[in-house]
Amino acid sequence: MALYGPMRGRLLHQSSSWRRLSCMECYLQVMVGLIVEASVPLLEAWESMLDNSGGSREIDVDDYLRSFSADVIARACFGSDFATGQEIFCKLRQLQKAISQQDTLVGLSGLWKYLPTKRNKEIGELEREVRLLILDIASRGSSSSNNNNKNGCMHTTHDDLLRSIVDGAHQCPSYPGTAEDFIVDNCKNIYFGGHETTAVTATWCLMLLATHPAWQDRARAEALEACRGCTSIDFEILRRLKTITMVIQETIRLYSPASLMMREALTDVKLGGLKVPQGTIIQIAIAVQHLDRDVWGQDAGEFRPDRFANGAVAACKPTHMYMPFGHGPRICPGQHLAMVKLKVVLVRLLSKFAFSPSPRYQHAPLFRLTVEPGFGMPLVVTRLP
């Protein structure tokens, strides 16, 4: 399965369709509208639940944030609404769970995954179903709407990534698989890269704000101030959100959704004093770097967003030890979209609701390809006056 592997995901850097979106600001501006739109069902669902419970109740926020995140990615990348993409997301989620429960020997021996164990059969079946669904959407997905904006920059609202993938499948001769493999692998990468990562980050953000009320108040004050007098959220408003940006940066330091980064040694190399033979897969433990006291200080394990007051570069030494989005030429191509998505959802939620911890919450971060709360994230949500 493709997931941030050394050979995968080149598409977003290479394809001409992605370059067409290189007017990043225009693209993100379009995305802001789309994300705001996708947040409406989330807000309406919580408002109606609170209406029926006197304005305050416990909500499993992680489930709702996952749906919201899937909706954004489905709209942005697959040109369909969540209902159409729902089946793919649901099966990919099952696949993610099945893979994370796989025997650890799978990681040690390439052959283990071919044994006909119950788990391997389940994974094989899910892989097949997901493949058929993705190829079906890909064969239908050409209904994008193109607009020329006031800067003369063409951006598209739907299907861009899907069309990039389909175009890229025929322009990537070095890919070690068929054109269909290329499409399926890259769609999976987008799903895990674009959906789970931001959903768990938003979830951890709310948990940290619920347990640090002073930061919640500061973040809310900023959200309300930034949006005062505005009828809608735009990219310029998001750019000004300093406190909320620091909260997100600190959250992805403490709970890095992508906790491992992988590289393959293409030739024999020396890393420091260590000889690394060609073909070795190197795993870089981002989550461990992010909690290293030698890098961050004795309070490395604490939630202290103001360590990012002067930006991510000044927050630690050596500076490259902060790498939530990876590093180098394969750095996450969705990082700006992720930040926009997180800022929009935090502004929307903090402007309407207050969050406090639930007695039902059990703190158990669990590595399931991303780092997610092992027993969900119940929070007490209260409607603001």
Ligand code: HEM
């Ligand atoms: C908080 C949110 C996110 C985090 C923490 C995150 C983190 C990462 C990391 C660590 C990598 C590996 C980079 C490397 O190897 O140097 C990566 C790759 C990738 N991400 Fe993200 N990501 C996020 C959101 C997104 C979004 C929203 C998308 C797209 C919609 C996305 C798409 C991808 C893709 C396609 C790759 C593979 C790039 C390649 O191999 O060339 N990610 N991400």
